Amino acid sequence: MKLSTMxxxxxxxxxxxxxxxxxxxxxxxxxxxxxxxxxAAADEGEADDGEATDGAEETDAPAETGGEExxxxxxxxxxxxxxxxxxxLEEWLVTAFNEETGAxxxxxxxxWGELLERANQALPDPDNTPDVIEMGNTxxxxxxSVGAFEDLSGLLGELGDIGPEGFIEAGTYEDTVYAVPYxxxxxxxxxxxxxxxxxxxxxxxxxxxxxxxxxxxxEAGGDGFSGLWLPGQDWRNGISWIFAHGGDIAVKEGDQWVxxxxxxxxxxxxxxxxxxxxxxxTAPQDGKDAEAWVPFNNGEAAMFMAPSWARWSVEETRAxxxxxxxxxxxxxxxxxxxxxxxxxxxxxxxxxxxxxADLMRLIFSDExxxxxxxxxxxxxxxxxxxxxxxxxxxxxxxxxxxNAKLTPASxxxxxxxxxSVMEEFFGRIAGGEDVxxxxxxxxxxxxxxxxx
Amino acid sequence: MTDQxxxxxxxxxxxxxxxxxxxxxxxGGLGGYWLLLPAIAVLLIGEGYxxxxxxxxxxxxxxRAQQFGAPPEWIGLDNYRALFTDSQMWGVVVRSLVxxxxxxxxxxxxxxxxxxxxxxxPRVPRVVLQVSMLLCWxxxxxxxxxxxxxxxxxxxxxxxxxxxxxxxxxxTRHNWLIEPLSFYLxxxxxxxxxxxxxxxxxxxxxxxxxxxxxLEAGQIDGANAWQRWRFIIYPSIRPALTIxxxxxxxxxxxxxxxxxxxxxxxxxxxxxxxxxxxxYTLGVGQSEYGMASAFALFVLVLTLVLTARxxxxxxxxxxx
Numbered sequence: 001m002k003l004s005t006m007x008x009x010x011x012x013x014x015x016x017x018x019x020x021x022x023x024x025x026x027x028x029x030x031x032x033x034x035x036x037x038x039x040a041a042a043d044e045g046e047a048d049d050g051e052a053t054d055g056a057e058e059t060d061a062p063a064e065t066g067g068e069e070x071x072x073x074x075x076x077x078x079x080x081x082x083x084x085x086x087x088x089l090e091e092w093l094v095t096a097f098n099e100e101t102g103a104x105x106x107x108x109x110x111x112w113g114e115l116l117e118r119a120n121q122a123l124p125d126p127d128n129t130p131d132v133i134e135m136g137n138t139x140x141x142x143x144x145s146v147g148a149f150e151d152l153s154g155l156l157g158e159l160g161d162i163g164p165e166g167f168i169e170a171g172t173y174e175d176t177v178y179a180v181p182y183x184x185x186x187x188x189x190x191x192x193x194x195x196x197x198x199x200x201x202x203x204x205x206x207x208x209x210x211x212x213x214x215x216x217x218x219e220a221g222g223d224g225f226s227g228l229w230l231p232g233q234d235w236r237n238g239i240s241w242i243f244a245h246g247g248d249i250a251v252k253e254g255d256q257w258v259x260x261x262x263x264x265x266x267x268x269x270x271x272x273x274x275x276x277x278x279x280x281x282t283a284p285q286d287g288k289d290a291e292a293w294v295p296f297n298n299g300e301a302a303m304f305m306a307p308s309w310a311r312w313s314v315e316e317t318r319a320x321x322x323x324x325x326x327x328x329x330x331x332x333x334x335x336x337x338x339x340x341x342x343x344x345x346x347x348x349x350x351x352x353x354x355x356x357a358d359l360m361r362l363i364f365s366d367e368x369x370x371x372x373x374x375x376x377x378x379x380x381x382x383x384x385x386x387x388x389x390x391x392x393x394x395x396x397x398x399x400x401x402x403n404a405k406l407t408p409a410s411x412x413x414x415x416x417x418x419x420s421v422m423e424e425f426f427g428r429i430a431g432g433e434d435v436x437x438x439x440x441x442x443x444x445x446x447x448x449x450x451x452x
Numbered sequence: 453m454t455d456q457x458x459x460x461x462x463x464x465x466x467x468x469x470x471x472x473x474x475x476x477x478x479x480g481g482l483g484g485y486w487l488l489l490p491a492i493a494v495l496l497i498g499e500g501y502x503x504x505x506x507x508x509x510x511x512x513x514x515x516r517a518q519q520f521g522a523p524p525e526w527i528g529l530d531n532y533r534a535l536f537t538d539s540q541m542w543g544v545v546v547r548s549l550v551x552x553x554x555x556x557x558x559x560x561x562x563x564x565x566x567x568x569x570x571x572x573x574p575r576v577p578r579v580v581l582q583v584s585m586l587l588c589w590x591x592x593x594x595x596x597x598x599x600x601x602x603x604x605x606x607x608x609x610x611x612x613x614x615x616x617x618x619x620x621x622x623x624t625r626h627n628w629l630i631e632p633l634s635f636y637l638x639x640x641x642x643x644x645x646x647x648x649x650x651x652x653x654x655x656x657x658x659x660x661x662x663x664x665x666x667l668e669a670g671q672i673d674g675a676n677a678w679q680r681w682r683f684i685i686y687p688s689i690r691p692a693l694t695i696x697x698x699x700x701x702x703x704x705x706x707x708x709x710x711x712x713x714x715x716x717x718x719x720x721x722x723x724x725x726x727x728x729x730x731x732y733t734l735g736v737g738q739s740e741y742g743m744a745s746a747f748a749l750f751v752l753v754l755t756l757v758l759t760a761r762x763x764x765x766x767x768x769x770x771x772x
Contacts, residue, residue: 120516224625420715
C-alpha cells in the first residue's frame with residue numbers, strides 16, 4: 001500500500017505536531033490527571049523556631065468596611081480539601097458575610113493534591129487570586145517568604161487569642177505574621193478494645209509498653225494481622241518516635257539548616273520504630289498514611305495511628321469496639337506527635353482586602369470558633385477547645401495536640417515533601433537498612449535542600 | 453485521487469518514470485500549503501509561545517520567588533551545566549531510553565500480531581477482539597490505572613491471589629512496586645496494554661489494503677507464509693507501521709501519567725523516575741522551573757534525534 005501524496009502530507013504534519021506537542025507537554029507543567037499522592041500530602045504543620053510574633057509592629061492594617069457600600073462585590077475563599085470544613089460552616093460564613101458587609105462570598109473547595117499547583121498559578125495574578133486562602137501549615141512558609149500573602153500584623157489584635165503558637169510561627173516570616181491558624185488536628189492511636197481485652201492488655205502508658213502491646217497483638221492475630229498498622233513510608237506518623245526520644249528532623253544552627261536525623265536521640269527513636277515495624281506490622285514497606293482504617297475495618301489490624309477525622313471512616317460494626325489514646329511518651333505522659341492543621345491568609349494580590357479582613361473577623365468570631373470545635377476541628381482560639389467534647393476521642397486529640405510538633409520551618413520544606421525524601425527515608429528503615437547510616441545520608445540531603 | 457493511487461500498487465518498487473514525477477509536482481502546487489495554514493497557526497499559538505518561554509527560562513534562575521514577581525536572573529548555561537553533571541539525571545535518561553525501547557518493541561509486535569489475527573479470525577471473535585481493544589483504548593488513564601492498581605495490590609490484589617492459588621509460589625502480600633525492576637514490569641504491562649489497540653487498529657486498517665491478487669500470485673508462485681509476510685504484506689503496510697512506530701517512541705519516551713500514578717501508590721520515587729516524572733518533580737514539585745525547562749529542551753532534542761530517521765523516511769517517501 002502506498003499512501004497518496006495528500007495523505008502523506010497530512011500524516012507528516014500530524015506527526016510533526018504530535019512531536020512538538022509531545023515534548024512541549026512533557027516539559028514543565030505537564031499534569032494530566034494524577035492525584036494519587038495527594039490526600040495526605042498537605043495537612044501538616046511546621047515551624048519550630050521560637051520567633052516572637054507579638055513584637056510585630058502595627059502596620060497598615062486593612063481598614064474596616066461598613067455594610068452597604070460593598071454590596072455587589074464578590075470575594076473568593078479557597079478552602080483546602082473537599083470535605084475538611086463541614087458544609088454547615090461554609091453556609092454560615094456565606095450568610096453571615098452577606099449580612100455583615102452586603103457583599104457576596106464565594107467559597108471554592110480545592111482538593112489537597114491540587115492546592116499548591118493552583119495556588120502557584122492563581123496567587124500571583126490579581127485577576128484570578130482567591131482573596132482568602134486556607135493552606136496546610138507545612139505549605140504556608142513556602143509562600144510567606146515570597147510575598148504571596150498580605151501582612152496581618154494590624155489585624156491580629158482583632159482576632160482575639162489565637163494559637164497554637166507553632167502555627168503562628170509557620171505563618172510568620174521575618175517577624176511579620178502573614179498567615180494565622182485556621183484549625184488544628186492531631187494524630188493519635190485508634191485501637192480495638194476487644195482485641196486488647198482478649199489479649200489481656202491494658203492501654204500502654206509508655207512507648208516501650210506500646211511496642212510490647214503491638215507485638216503481642218500481632219502474634220495473637222495470626223498471619224497477615226498487624227498489631228499496629230504501620231506503613232513503611234508513613235513518615236508523618238513515624239516522626240513521632242523521633243520527637244518522643246527528643247530528636248528532630250533538622251535544626252537551624254546560625255543561619256544554616258543541619259539535618260538532625262542522625263543525632264543519638266533521633267536514631268534511638270528510629271530504631272524503636274524499626275523494631276516496631278518489623279515486629280508488629282504487616283503493612284507494605286512502601287505504604288503511606290492514606291486510608292489507614294481499611295485494614296482495621298477488615299479486621300486485619302488491632303491499632304492504627306491517624307488524624308482525628310479518621311474516626312468517621314471506621315465502619316459501624318467496628319466502631320463499637322473503637323477506642324482512642326494519645327501515643328504515650330518514652331517515660332509516660334504523651335509523646336509529641338506531628339501537628340496537623342491549616343493556616344489561613346489574605347492574598348497579597350487581593351483586590352478586596354477590606355472585605356477579606358471582614359471575612360477573617362468572621363472566621364475568628366465566637367460563633368465560628370464554636371462551630372469548628374463542635375465539629376471536632378481544633379479551634380484557633382483556645383477558649384473554645386473544651387467544646388470539642390469530653391469523650392476519649394476528644395481527650396486523645398486535645399492531649400496529643402498539647403505536645404504536637406512541626407516540621408522544619410524552612411521555606412524549602414515543600415521541596416523535601418514533593419521529592420518524597422522522608423517517605424523514602426522511612427521506607428529504607430522499614431526495609432531493615434542500618435538506621436545510623438541511612439540517617440547520616442539523608443541528613444546531608446536535607447541540609448542541601450533546606451538551605452536552598 | 454486516493455483510490456486511484458492506492459489501487460495502483462506495484463508488487464516491487466517500480467522505477468519512477470518521468471511523466472509520473474511531473475504529474476505529482478503539478479498536483480502539489482501552492483494550494484496544499486494554504487491548507488496547512490490552520491495547522492501551523494494552531495501550532496504557533498498553542499506551542500510557539502510556551503516553547504519560546506521555555507527556551508528563555510532554561511537560561512534563567514527561575515523559581516517560586518520569580519513566579520511571585522521577583523525578576524529572574526540570567527545565568528547563561530548554568531542550568532545545563534548543573535543538569536549534565538547530575539548523575540541522577542543520566543540515570544533517568546538511560547532508564548527512559550530502555551523503558552521506551554522495550555515498550556515500543558512489545559507494543560509493535562503484539563499490536564501487529566493482533567492485527568494479523570483480526571484479519572484471519574472469523575467474524576464473531578474478531579468483533580469481540582475489536583470491541584475489547586476499543587474499550588481499553590477508550591478507557592480514561594486514571595480509571596484504568598485504578599483498576600490496575602487494585603489488580604496488583606499487595607494485600608487484596610487479584611494477581612497475587614491468582615499466582616498463589618495456581619501454585620506458582622507464595623505471593624501472599626508480595627509487593628510489586630518496591631523493587632525498581634518489578635515496578636517497571638508493572639508499568640510496562642500497563643503501558644503496553646494501553647498502546648496495543650492503537651497499533652493493532654492502524655495495522656489492521658493497513659492490512660485490509662494489501663492487494664488480494666498480489667497475495668494470490670505469491671501463493672501460486674509458492675511463497676510460504678513467512679515469505680508472503682516478508683515480501684508482500686510487510687512492504688505494503690510499512691509506511692503505516694513507520695508512523696505508528698514513531699508515535700509510540702514519542703509517547704513512550706514521555707510517558708507520565710502511568711508512572712506518576714504508580715509512584716503515588718508505592719515504590720521508591722527517586723529510583724523509578726522517568727523523564728516525565730523527573731521533570732515534573734523538578735518543575736512543579738520543587739519550583740526549579742529553570743532547570744526543568746533546560747531538561748525539557750534536552751528531551752525535545754533527544755526525541756527529535758530518536759525519531760529523525762523515521763521523519764526522514766517519511767519525507768523521503770514524500771518526494772520520491
